[in-house]
Each structure stands twice: as C-alpha cells, then as structure tokens.
Amino acid sequence: MKRESFNGTVRSVFRNLLKRREASLVILLLVFLIPVLIRSPKFLSVSNLALIFNDMSILTIVAIGQFFVILSNGIDLSVGSVIAFTGMAAGMINESFPGVPIPLILLTSAGIGMVMGMINGVLVAWGKIPPIITTLGTMSIYRGLTFVLSGGTWVTAHEMTPSYIGFPRIQFLGISILVWIAILVVIVMYCFIRYTRTGRAFYAIGGNPVAAKFVGVNEAKTRFIVFLMSGLLAGIAGGLWTARYASAVNEMATGFEMQTVAACVLGGVAFSGGAGGVPGVVLGALFLTMLNNALPVIYLSTFWQTFVEGLVLLAALVINTVVDQRKTAQLLAQRRVKK
Amino acid sequence: MSKIEKELVARSRLVDESSIKERLLRIFTQWEVLLGIIFILMVLFFTGRTPWFLDWFNLMNASFQFSEKAIMALPMVFIIMCGDIDISVASIIALCGFLMGMVADAGGSILQIILVGLATGTLAGLINGLLITGFKMPAIAVTLATQSIYRGIAKAIMTEHAFTRYPEGFGYFGQGYIPGTVIPFQLVLFLGLALVMGFILHKTTYGWNLYAIGNSQEAARFSGINVQRSRIINYTLMGFFTGISSILLLSRILSARSNIATGWDMEVITLVVLGGVSITGGKGNMVGVVIAAFLVGYLKFGMGLLKLSSTVMSIVTGGLLIIAVLLPRLLDVYKQNRKLRMQQKTMTSVHQDAEQDKEKP
Numbered sequence: 100m101k102r103e104s105f106n107g108t109v110r111s112v113f114r115n116l117l118k119r120r121e122a123s124l125v126i127l128l129l130v131f132l133i134p135v136l137i138r139s140p141k142f143l144s145v146s147n148l149a150l151i152f153n154d155m156s157i158l159t160i161v162a163i164g165q166f167f168v169i170l171s172n173g174i175d176l177s178v179g180s181v182i183a184f185t186g187m188a189a190g191m192i193n194e195s196f197p198g199v200p201i202p203l204i205l206l207t208s209a210g211i212g213m214v215m216g217m218i219n220g221v222l223v224a225w226g227k228i229p230p231i232i233t234t235l236g237t238m239s240i241y242r243g244l245t246f247v248l249s250g251g252t253w254v255t256a257h258e259m260t261p262s263y264i265g266f267p268r269i270q271f272l273g274i275s276i277l278v279w280i281a282i283l284v285v286i287v288m289y290c291f292i293r294y295t296r297t298g299r300a301f302y303a304i305g306g307n308p309v310a311a312k313f314v315g316v317n318e319a320k321t322r323f324i325v326f327l328m329s330g331l332l333a334g335i336a337g338g339l340w341t342a343r344y345a346s347a348v349n350e351m352a353t354g355f356e357m358q359t360v361a362a363c364v365l366g367g368v369a370f371s372g373g374a375g376g377v378p379g380v381v382l383g384a385l386f387l388t389m390l391n392n393a394l395p396v397i398y399l400s401t402f403w404q405t406f407v408e409g410l411v412l413l414a415a416l417v418i419n420t421v422v423d424q425r426k427t428a429q430l431l432a433q434r435r436v437k438k
Numbered sequence: 439m440s441k442i443e444k445e446l447v448a449r450s451r452l453v454d455e456s457s458i459k460e461r462l463l464r465i466f467t468q469w470e471v472l473l474g475i476i477f478i479l480m481v482l483f484f485t486g487r488t489p490w491f492l493d494w495f496n497l498m499n500a501s502f503q504f505s506e507k508a509i510m511a512l513p514m515v516f517i518i519m520c521g522d523i524d525i526s527v528a529s530i531i532a533l534c535g536f537l538m539g540m541v542a543d544a545g546g547s548i549l550q551i552i553l554v555g556l557a558t559g560t561l562a563g564l565i566n567g568l569l570i571t572g573f574k575m576p577a578i579a580v581t582l583a584t585q586s587i588y589r590g591i592a593k594a595i596m597t598e599h600a601f602t603r604y605p606e607g608f609g610y611f612g613q614g615y616i617p618g619t620v621i622p623f624q625l626v627l628f629l630g631l632a633l634v635m636g637f638i639l640h641k642t643t644y645g646w647n648l649y650a651i652g653n654s655q656e657a658a659r660f661s662g663i664n665v666q667r668s669r670i671i672n673y674t675l676m677g678f679f680t681g682i683s684s685i686l687l688l689s690r691i692l693s694a695r696s697n698i699a700t701g702w703d704m705e706v707i708t709l710v711v712l713g714g715v716s717i718t719g720g721k722g723n724m725v726g727v728v729i730a731a732f733l734v735g736y737l738k739f740g741m742g743l744l745k746l747s748s749t750v751m752s753i754v755t756g757g758l759l760i761i762a763v764l765l766p767r768l769l770d771v772y773k774q775n776r777k778l779r780m781q782q783k784t785m786t787s788v789h790q791d792a793e794q795d796k797e798k799p
Contacts (some may be wrong), residue, residue, distance in 0.1 A: 174578070176704075222760060222764070226760075226764050226767070227767060228760065228763045228764060228767075229717045229718060229763070231523075231578075231717060232711055232717055232759065232760070232763050233760065235704060235707065235708065235711075235756075235759060236708075236756040236757065236759035236760040237756060237760070238704070238756065239704075239752035239753065239755055239756035239759075240752070240753050240756035240757060240760075242749060242752055243749050243750055243751070243752040243753030243754075243756065244753065245749075246747060246749035246750060247749075247750065247753075251747065251749075349749065354700075357582060357585070360582060361582065361586075364579055364582070364583075370576040370578060370579050371576065400594075400597070402593050402594050402597045403590070403593075403594045404590075405586050405589055405590035405593050405594075406586065406587060406590025406591055406593065406594045407590070408586045408590070409583050409584065409585065409586025409587030409588075409590050410583075410587060410590075412579075412582065412583035412586060413569070413580070413583040413584070413587065416573075416575055416579050416580065416583060417573055417575070420573050420574065420575050421573070424574070
C-alpha cells in the first residue's frame with residue numbers, strides 16, 4: 100500500500116515534470132552530464148561551477164531580454180550590435196575620462212542601450228514593421244554606427260583603467276561581481292515578468308494579441324516596452340562585456356544574438372509567443388555554457404562546439420514540440436469527453 | 439435603393455479608376471517602380487561623384503560581388519512568400535564548400551565537384567524542409583539549429599585547414615566571362631535563373647499556390663493545396679540554389695574554409711525584403727527582388743569607389759531595409775485616407791444636391 104502510493108507520487112512527479120516547458124532541458128542536461136561526470140567528477144565542483152557561472156552571466160542577461168521579445172512573438176536580432184555599440188561607448192568613456200566612476204559607465208551604457216531598444220520599439224510598435232525586419236535593419240545600422248563612433252580603431256586593455264577592467268573579477272562572498280549583477284538582473288526580471296501588470300501583458304500579447312486587446316492591453320505600448328527592456332539589458336551587457344574581455348572592438352558580440360535565441364529555445368520559450376519563463380532561460384544559458392566548458396572534458400576539440408550546440412538545439416526543439424503537441428491532444432480529448 | 443444611394447454609387451464609380459492623375463498615382467506608389475527610381479537616382483549620384491562608376495567594364499565586374507547572393511535570393515522569395523524563413527543558407531555554403539574542397543583535394547574532376555556541391559546543397563535543404571514540416575516546428579528555430587549543425591560539420595572536420603587545390607578550369611564558373619564579351623558567366627546565370635524562377639512564381643499553378651499559402655495556410659489547405667509538399671519543395675530548391683552559389687563562390691575564391699559566407703543568410707533575406715516581398719508572406723514579386731539585388735550590389739560598389747568602409751555601407755543597407763517596409767505602409771495609409779476623403783466629398787455633395795432638389799419645388 101505504502102509502496103504503491105510512493106510509486107504513484109514518483110509517477111505524478113515525473114508526469115508534472117514532463118508537463119513543464121523546461122522538461123526537455125532537464126532531460127538533455129542529465130543525458131549530457133552523466134558521461135561528463137563519469138569522465139571527470141570534478142566538473143560539478145564548486146570552483147568549476149563558479150567558472151561556469153562567470154562565463155554565463157552576460158549571456159543570461161541578454162537572453163532574458165531576448166526572452167521578452169520572443170515572448171511577445173517577435174525576435175531581436177540587434178542585441179549583438181547593441182552590445183558592440185554600448186561596449187565601445189563604455190570603453191571610450193573609460194579611455195578618455197578615467198575619472199568617471201564605474202557605476203556611471205554602466206549606467207551610461209545601459210542608457211544608450213535603452214535608447215537603441217526604444218528606436219526598435221518605435222519602429223515595431225508604431226511603424227508596424229515586423230520585429231525581424233526592424234531588428235535586421237538596426238542590426239546593421241548599429242554595427243555601422245559602432246564603426247563610426249570608434250573611427251575604425253579599438254580600445255585595448257592598457258588604454259582602460261585597471262579598476263574598470265578588474266571590477267568584474269572582484270570577489271564578493273566567493274562569487275565575482277559579474278555573477279552578482281547577473282543574479283540581481285535575474286531576480287528583478289523574474290519578479291517583473293511574474294508580478295507586474297506590464298510583465299503579464301508581455302505574455303498576453305504573445306499568446307493572443309486579439310484577446311489581449313479585449314482585456315485592455317495596449318499592444319503598441321507593450322511592444323515598445325518589450326524592445327526597450329531588451330535594449331536596456333543588452334546595454335548593461337555591453338558595459339560588462341568590455342570590462343570582462345578587456346577590449347572593445349567593432350566586431351565584438353557578432354552572432355551573439357543567435358546564442359541568446361538558442362538559450363531561449365533551449366529554455367523552452369515557444370517561438371509562437373506567450374510561453375516560457377525566466378528560470379528556463381537561465382537554465383538554457385547555463386546549459387549552453389556548460390556545453391562549451393565540458394567539450395574538452397569528454398575529449399572533443401572545441402571545433403566540435405558549433406556542431407554539438409546545433410544538435411542539442413534541435414533535440415530540445417523536437418522534445419518541446421512533441422511534448423506540446425501531446426499536451427494539446429490531451430486537452431482536446433478531455434474536452435471531448437466532457438461534452 | 440433610394441435615389442440618394444443610387445447617385446452615391448454612380449458618383450463613387452466616377453471618381454476613381456481612369457483619370458490620368460489616378461493612374462499615375464497607382465503606378466508610382468508601386469514598390470518596384472519606387473525601387474527603380476531609387477536605382478536611377480543612385481546611378482546619377484555615383485556618376486556625378488566619380489568618373490569610374492558608369493564604366494561598362496567596371497559595372498560588369500562589380501556583379502561578381504553580388505551574383506552569388508542574388509542567386510540565393512530567388513528561392514528565398516518562394517520560402518518567404520509562404521511565410522517561412524531560412525537562416526541556414528550561409529552554413530549550407532560552408533558545408534558544400536567543405537565537401538567540394540575535399541573532393542577536389544582527392545583529385546576529383548570538375549563534374550564530380552559540381553555534382554557533390556549540388557547534391558549536398560539539395561540534401562541539406564531537403565533536411566530543413568522535412569524537419570520543419572515533419573515535426574511542425576517553427577522555421578526560424580529549425581534553421582537556427584541546422585545553421586549550427588551544417589557549419590559545425592565543416593568546422594569540426596576542417597578545423598583551421600583550407601582546401602586550395604582545384605582542377606584546371608574550375609575557376610571559370612566564378613571568374614570567367616561569356617567568351618568574346620565582358621559579361622561575367624555568373625551574371626548571365628543569375629539572370630537566366632531569375633527568368634525561370636519568375637516564370638514559376640508568376641505563370642504556373644505552383645507559384646500561385648505559394649501566394650495562397652502565404653496569405654493563409656489554412657485556407658490554402660482547405661482549397662486542396664498540398665501545403666507541406668510545397669514547403670518541402672521550397673526548402674529543397676533553396677538548398678539546390680545554395681549549392682549553385684557555393685560552386686560559384688568556391689570557383690571565385692578557390693579556397694574552402696569553414697568560415698566562408700558568414701552572415702550571408704541575413705544579406706539574402708535583406709535582398710528579398712527590400713524587393714518588396716512581405717515577411718509575413720503572400721505579397722511581392724520577382725521583379726522587385728531582381729532590382730533590389732542590383733540596387734544593393736551597385737550601392738556597395740559605388741560606396742567602395744568613394745572609399746567608404748564596408749561597415750558604413752551596412753548603415754545604408756540597414757536603413758534602406760527599414761524604409762523599404764515603412765514607405766509602402768505609409769503610402770497605403772495615404773491612399774486609404776485619400777479614398778476616404780473622396781468618398782466623404784462625394785457623399786456630402788450628393789446630400790447637398792438632394793437637399794437642393796427638395797428645396798426647389
């Protein structure tokens with residue numbers, strides 16, 4: 100009797116797990132972690148995890164912005180270029196005015212990013228240009244502006260102040276400042292998307308724009324805020340990026356937008372909009388970073404990274420889609436029975 | 439029908455349609471015509487700025503820089519017409535280049551290299567199509583994954599290596615001219631393929647079906663169109679044309695690396711959207727895309743002549759892309775407002791006439 104109830108609980112726990120959007124990710128993570136852990140049990144040691152967290156911080160911040168956009172049924176291809184522009188701006192500010200305090204540099208880069216996001220937002224919300232086209236255009240525009248801003252040169256490590264380059268590595272309670280910033284962003288954004296009107300409106304316009312309109316969501320305004328947030332987060336990431344990699348070049352973060360989209364897809368964010376959550380996105384970013392960290396452990400050269408990433412992405416997509424379709428089928432069947 | 443209503447209908451018919459002003463307005467608010475005007479303005483601008491722009495030989499040679507992308511834009515029109523998208527094409531080029539380079543390195547003949555390129559591209563496209571339709575997954579997500587997979591294969595096996603040994607005569611496809619002229623083979627191939635693809639899109643049932651699918655997949659399915667089959671064919675065509683492009687590219691640069699053609703997928707999509715094809719599907723035509731290909735190609739060439747960096751050019755192409763979508767929309771709004779105003783005018787005039795009639799007796 101007891102045994103049966105125990106089995107029942109296990110089964111229901113599993114079933115609940117499978118129903119969640121992050122299910123595919125957990126399965127994939129297990130499949131992937133077991134061989135890695137057999138090879139090297141130290142992979143999940145505290146020191147290595149701290150390294151992984153450090154590597155995933157910037158990706159997590161930007162991926163959350165990307166998540167907002169995908170949630171509202173769009174895509175933001177311009178984040179890589181926003182990072183480049185804001186990162187370049189941050190580097191140049193630090194180079195020409197070494198006296199400016201670091202928080203002010205970060206605020207400036209965040210502000211610039213926000214303005215760039217607002218431009219995207221205006222074009223999408225009131226210009227009614229599809230997000231993919233808008234951001235495809237601004238992707239090249241912002242990248243070009245980065246070049247104009249820097250005049251084709253780059254800011255190297257010895258041109259920036261040691262305190263700016265060094266601050267992401269400052270340890271606080273055993274974790275670097277960079278990770279703390281990411282944690283802060285994750286918590287704030289989690290609360291924002293879950294507990295505020297605007298955050299819930301993101302889900303609403305992504306899930307069903309018509310219904311959202313009928314319950315009083317201002318679609319244009321919400322879309323504008325979505326892109327504003329994405330730009331803001333990319334701007335924060337830009338300031339951090341320059342400090343972390345100790346250089347600002349025109350080509351920085353090229354193709355990074357695809358990484359952020361991949362993190363969202365891995366995290367179970369649906370491209371049709373209206374589904375997904377911040378925890379999933381964080382897990383997706385974690386998984387992507389772990390992949391890169393773990394390849395040498397299982398004796399694969401880093402040249403395999405792109406290929407493995409693609410395979411994992413495809414697997415996650417297939418699992419998500421199949422789970423989703425089964426869920427819809429079940430719902431339909433239930434409705435039929437009730438009739 | 440009352441007298442006033444009859445009068446209204448009659449007058450509203452009289453307003454629009456046939457006057458020269460209306461006809462001109464209709465022609466000049468078409469996107470292809472606007473693109474053509476922009477193209478002419480651009481030519482005039484560059485001719486004024488530099489004496490080397492309007493040079494037959496230069497213009498022909500400049501086409502080497504954009505023919506490959508333009509060829510890929512043709513099947514991309516089909517894909518976007520259905521409301522789909524393919525962001526894996528640049529990676530397919532890398533994969534084709536890798537395999538062709540390997541065959542060439544092993545001493546394969548020109549024919550073998552070409553066959554390998556075409557087969558690889560077609561197969562890669564077919565896989566994309568099957569994945570998208572088979573699992574009913576969003577096209578952008580699937581091609582994002584295959585983007586990594588295709589280039590990943592090339593990267594994993596080639597690492598930093600490059601294949602640079604090719605049989606004699608292989609360079610003709612990417613570098614050669616039509617014998618006896620200064621017209622590049624690539625350009626002729628592009629125009630020929632554009633004619634074929636334009637014919638398919640505008641003159642065959644298959645092409646018309648694509649418009650239907652783009653406007654509403656559901657409605658298309660209910661009217662008996664095999665939507666999934668059309669989409670698979672589109673992706674396979676895309677792969678095949680990418681194979682052609684990869685042959686041209688490899689033959690032009692004679693070096694296969696894992697990072698060739700990076701970022702081309704976005705450039706190809708830019709061409710298609712600039713050509714007036716709606717990203718949500720169901721709208722656009724081949725003429726616009728061909729004009730857009732020439733426009734962007736010669737814009738880059740001209741800006742290069744003016745010694746502008748390629749990154750600055752990206753500002754112009756990005757801006758053009760946004761204008762390309764914004765302008766037709768603004769024109770639509772203008773046209774609609776104009777129509778409304780006219781209707782209002784006729785309505786008030788009809789009512790006034792009717793009132794005058796009443797007052798008379």
